Every structure is written in C-alpha cells, then in structure tokens.
Amino acid sequence: MITEKIRAAAKELLEKGEVETVIGWERGTFWYNSTPVFISKPEQADRLVFDDFCANNLAKYLLDYRNADGKIAVFVKGCDARAITRLIQDNQVKREKVYLIGIPCTGMKEAPKTVSSQDVAGLPLLAKCQSCATPNPVIYDILLGDPVPQKEVGNRFAGVEALEAKGADEKYEHWGKLFSECIRCYACRNVCPACNCRECAFDANGLNWLGKQNNLQENQMFNMTRAMHVAGRCIECGECERVCPMGLPLMDINRKIIKDLNELFGSYDAGLNLEDRPPLGQYKLDDPEKFM
Amino acid sequence: MSLNTEALPKSQEVTASPEAAPQPWEPRIVGFACNWCTYAGADLAGLSRLQYPPSIRLIRVPCSGRVNPQFVIRAFQRGADGVLVAGCHPGDCHYSTGNYFTRRRFLLMQRLLEYMGMDPRRFQARWISGSEGPKFQQTVTQMTEDIKALGPNRKMRDVE
Ligand code: SF4
Ligand code: SF4
Numbered sequence: 001m002i003t004e005k006i007r008a009a010a011k012e013l014l015e016k017g018e019v020e021t022v023i024g025w026e027r028g029t030f031w032y033n034s035t036p037v038f039i040s041k042p043e044q045a046d047r048l049v050f051d052d053f054c055a056n057n058l059a060k061y062l063l064d065y066r067n068a069d070g071k072i073a074v075f076v077k078g079c080d081a082r083a084i085t086r087l088i089q090d091n092q093v094k095r096e097k098v099y100l101i102g103i104p105c106t107g108m109k110e111a112p113k114t115v116s117s118q119d120v121a122g123l124p125l126l127a128k129c130q131s132c133a134t135p136n137p138v139i140y141d142i143l144l145g146d147p148v149p150q151k152e153v154g155n156r157f158a159g160v161e162a163l164e165a166k167g168a169d170e171k172y173e174h175w176g177k178l179f180s181e182c183i184r185c186y187a188c189r190n191v192c193p194a195c196n197c198r199e200c201a202f203d204a205n206g207l208n209w210l211g212k213q214n215n216l217q218e219n220q221m222f223n224m225t226r227a228m229h230v231a232g233r234c235i236e237c238g239e240c241e242r243v244c245p246m247g248l249p250l251m252d253i254n255r256k257i258i259k260d261l262n263e264l265f266g267s268y269d270a271g272l273n274l275e276d277r278p279p280l281g282q283y284k285l286d287d288p289e290k291f292m
Numbered sequence: 293m294s295l296n297t298e299a300l301p302k303s304q305e306v307t308a309s310p311e312a313a314p315q316p317w318e319p320r321i322v323g324f325a326c327n328w329c330t331y332a333g334a335d336l337a338g339l340s341r342l343q344y345p346p347s348i349r350l351i352r353v354p355c356s357g358r359v360n361p362q363f364v365i366r367a368f369q370r371g372a373d374g375v376l377v378a379g380c381h382p383g384d385c386h387y388s389t390g391n392y393f394t395r396r397r398f399l400l401m402q403r404l405l406e407y408m409g410m411d412p413r414r415f416q417a418r419w420i421s422g423s424e425g426p427k428f429q430q431t432v433t434q435m436t437e438d439i440k441a442l443g444p445n446r447k448m449r450d451v452e
C-alpha cells in the first residue's frame with residue numbers, strides 16, 4: 001500500500017532530522033478531497049495519505065520555505081516533479097534544499113457529482129490526468145513504487161487545432177464569452193508553478209497594468225498576459241484549469257502557446273530536463289524571420 | 293455604479309454644428325520604436341521630407357526588447373487600430389541581442405492575438421535601421437493601407 005510507504009518514508013526522514021518539514025496530502029473534510037498537509041514531527045506521519053484525490057500540485061508550496069534553514073521533503077507525482085524542475089530552473093528553489101519523494105501516478109479522479117455513493121472506481125479521471133504525458137516523476141531522490149506505463153494520450157493539440165480553424169470573429173466571440181465569465185480570483189495564477197514572481201504584475205496596482213474593473217477588456221488583459229508570462233515555462237500540469245471556479249478552458253490557451261513554440265523554435269517541453277532553457281529566454285540567429 | 297446621465301449635456305447638442313463635415317476615418321497606429329535605430333530612421337524620414345500618413349504615434353523605447361506584451365494589449369484597449377514594434381536589424385541591436393528576444397516574443401504573440409480573434413495584420417514588427425528613412429515611410433504607408441482596408445478596430449477596446 002502506497003500510503004504505508006509514504007508514511008514510513010516521512011517518519012524516517014523526520015526522525016533522522018534529515019528534513020524539517022514534509023509536504024504531503026492528508027484526508028480532507030470529505031472522502032473525495034485530499035488536501036495538502038505540512039508536518040514537522042515524526043508522530044504526525046500517520047496523517048499522510050495517497051489516494052485518488054491527491055490532485056494538488058505540492059511544488060508551489062516550496063516558495064513559502066525559500067528561507068527555511070533545513071531541507072523540505074515533498075511528495076511528487078509526475079506533474080509535481082516537472083513543477084519542481086520549473087522552480088529550480090527559475091532559481092526559486094535550490095535542488096539541495098529539497099528532498100523529493102517520487103510517486104509514479106496512475107491519475108487522479110474527479111470529485112463525484114453526488115456524494116451518496118462511494119464508488120471511486122466509477123469516477124472519471126481528471127482532465128489533466130487523461131492527457132498526462134509524464135505520470136512518472138522526472139526528478140526525485142527516492143521513488144516509491146514501480147514506474148507506471150505511459151498511457152496513450154493522443155493528439156493533445158486537437159482542441160487548439162479545432163479553435164484555430166474558426167474564423168476571426170468566431171474566435172473572438174468564443175474567448176469573449178469565456179473571459180467575461182472570469183471573476184479574476186487569480187486562482188489560476190496562485191496555483192501555477194510557472195507563476196512564481198515575487199510581486200505579480202497584477203498585484204502591482206501602482207503600475208496600473210490592470211484595472212480593478214471586472215469587465216471583458218481587463219479580463220482579456222489578465223488572461224492574455226498570464227498566458228504570455230508562462231509562455232515557454234508552462235509545464236502543462238493543468239492545475240490552472242482544474243482550479244478555475246468558472247471552468248475556463250485555460251489549457252486551450254496554454255497549449256496553443258506550447259504548440260506555436262514547438263512549431264517556431266523547435267521541440268521543447270518545459271520541466272522535463274533541468275538543462276534545457278525555456279524558448280523565450282534564448283534565441284537562435286536563424287529563428288524564423290516573418291517580420292523582416 | 294450609475295452615472296446620472298440627465299445632468300450631462302447631450303454631446304450632440306454641444307459639439308455638432310450643422311456645417312462641420314464628418315472627418316474621414318484615419319487609423320491610429322501605435323508604434324514602439326527603438327531609440328537607436330527605428331527612431332533615428334523615423335527622424336531621417338522626416339528630415340528627408342518623405343511623406344507618410346499621419347496615422348502613426350511613435351513611442352520611443354530604449355530597445356525593441358523593452359516592449360512588453362502588455363504594452364500591445366493596452367494600446368489596443370485604449371483605441372489603437374494597429375500596433376507596430378520596430379527596432380534594429382538582427383545583429384545590430386545596441387544591446388547586442390535584445391531584438392532576437394523581441395523576434396521570438398512577438399512571433400508568438402502575433403499568433404496568440406490571431407487565436408484570440410484579432411487580425412494579425414493589426415500587429416506587426418519590423419527591423420528599420422537609422423539609415424532606412426524610406427523603409428520607415430513604406431512600413432507606415434503599407435500598414436495604414438492594410439488597416440484602412442480592415443476598418444476601425446473594435447476588438448479588445450474599452451474606449452469609444
Ligand atoms: S481561475 Fe478562472 S476565474 Fe479565476 S482568475 Fe483564473 S481564469 Fe479567472
Ligand atoms: S499555466 Fe497552468 S498548466 Fe501551465 S504550469 Fe501553470 S498551472 Fe500548470
């Protein structure tokens with residue numbers, strides 16, 4: 001049982017004093033939500049669980065421990081591990097300050113529509129897990145359990161291609177409708193491992209980048225800027241889309257950018273490899289020259 | 293918040309006099325010009341008395357790499373019909389490499405704008421050196437013509 005293993009691993013690390021805090025998941029208020037937990041004593045290790053509802057990417061919490069003296073241990077699924085790579089590449093987290101406990105992941109489930117039956121097996125996988133290309137952590141110190149086989153995910157750009165084929169006004173209407181629904185809660189930004197600016201442009205209201213009005217124009221400004229800011233650094237973890245309370249299909253924007261970056265500047269997947277530099281942070285002399 | 297419109301003068305009563313002919317519509321183009329090349333190129337166009345449409349409003353930036361995607365969105369929001377980012381030719385950037393990053397960033401952004409439903413002709417980038425007064429003239433003329441054909445931009449605007 002994986003939960004047994006993670007408890008034992010956390011307990012051992014805390015007992016030996018190798019890490020000062022362990023970030024994992026615990027049983028939430030309901031059986032279908034497991035929430036992040038931060039433990040610092042060996043006897044708390046029994047709170048940890050790993051089940052079908054540990055969707056939260058824990059990597060982002062490391063930002064709260066930037067100034068910690070000791071090491072922080074964190075459990076990483078495939079997507080979380082790419083997020084760690086992202087944070088290390090952005091110099092937000094030092095590799096030697098984190099202890100990564102990898103967990104090969106078979107995918108997380110949606111919360112049930114009705115809570116009466118506890119039929120976990122019948123629940124669909126989260127959208128982000130259905131199209132996950134890296135269920136096995138790409139970076140870790142120890143791996144709990146055996147790597148899981150990579151499932152067939154098909155063409156992840158199919159949605160983008162369908163939108164690209166539409167006419168300009170149709171596209172504008174499509175996005176306009178969606179962006180007018182955005183309530184600018186910034187959950188998509190807060191959860192995103194690529195959004196790690198110390199002061200976000202959208203909070204710097206002195207600079208007046210973004211008005212406080214919740215109207216279509218400001219929402220367009222927000223959503224397009226967010227997309228441009230994570231361009232080349234988005235690890236496709238799908239967390240932004242998962243947490244959006246208004247259900248905006250944010251991956252349709254992120255994937256559009258990923259698709260274009262790949263077409264324009266060569267194949268690149270963020271967060272897979274510590275050595276690769278993000279495409280907008282570098283250039284080639286012979287990049288496509290469309291503008292002249 | 294509701295405005296008491298009763299108290300405001302009816303705009304027509306105040307401004308429209310019967311003999312004022314309607315102005316023909318001229319596009320408004322916001323041009324971000326790098327200080328070291330394009331701005332000098334625009335200057336040269338002026339010094340050489342080259343005619344080009346008065347549709348462009350130039351904003352001088354230290355380098356084309358200074359242009360933030362948000363500048364472009366804000367320009368469209370505030371009423372631009374087109375946006376031009378212009379700087380030194382690749383290899384000639386005063387800061388060596390700024391424009392290589394510009395090239396990547398705005399190739400990507402032009403595609404994003406198109407994906408959002410904007411006509412990509414409304415957003416352009418060009419390399420115009422300090423000695424290319426005629427190229428500046430042609431660029432502005434061409435862009436003005438293209439945008440005239442497209443008509444006023446209504447997308448992303450928050451002003452009338
Ligand atoms: S999470 Fe959704 S509603 Fe909230 S700011 Fe992001 S896009 Fe808007
Ligand atoms: S933009 Fe969304 S999918 Fe991309 S890294 Fe951020 S949260 Fe993950």
Ligand code: SF4
Pocket residue numbers: 189194195196197199200201202225226229230
């Ligand atoms: S939206 Fe932009 S400024 Fe804000 S945190 Fe993300 S990358 Fe930084």
Ligand code: FES
Pocket residue numbers: 326327328329330354355356357378379380384385386387390391
């Ligand atoms: S200084 Fe002109 S593009 Fe950099």
